[in-house]
Amino acid sequence: MSVESAIxxxxxxxxxxxxxxxxxAKSDDEEAAWALIREQGYDFTLEEFxxxxxxxxxxxxxxxx
Numbered sequence: 001m002s003v004e005s006a007i008x009x010x011x012x013x014x015x016x017x018x019x020x021x022x023x024x025a026k027s028d029d030e031e032a033a034w035a036l037i038r039e040q041g042y043d044f045t046l047e048e049f050x051x052x053x054x055x056x057x058x059x060x061x062x063x064x065x
Contacts, residue, residue, distance in 0.1 A: 006044035006052030009037065 013020050019040070026033040044052070057064060 001043050001045050001048055003044065003048045003051045003055065005042050006049045007055060009042040009044065009049075010052055010056055 013023065023033060023036060023040075026036050056062070
C-alpha cells in the first residue's frame with residue numbers, strides 16, 4: 001500500500017472520465033468500491049488516500065473547504 005498508488009488513483013480519477021464513472025457507479029457500496037479500486041491495480045488505505053489528497057492540494061495550491 002502506498003501514497004504513490006493513491007496519487008496515481010486520484011490523478012486517473014481526474015483525467016479519465018470512463019474510469020471516474022466506473023468507480024462512482026460503485027460508490028454506494030464502500031466494500032465493492034474498494035474491491036474495484038484494488039482490481040484496477042491501486043492499493044492504498046484511507047489514511048494514504050488522505051495524505052495523497054493533501055500532497056495534491058499542496059502541489060496545485062488548492063485550499064480544502
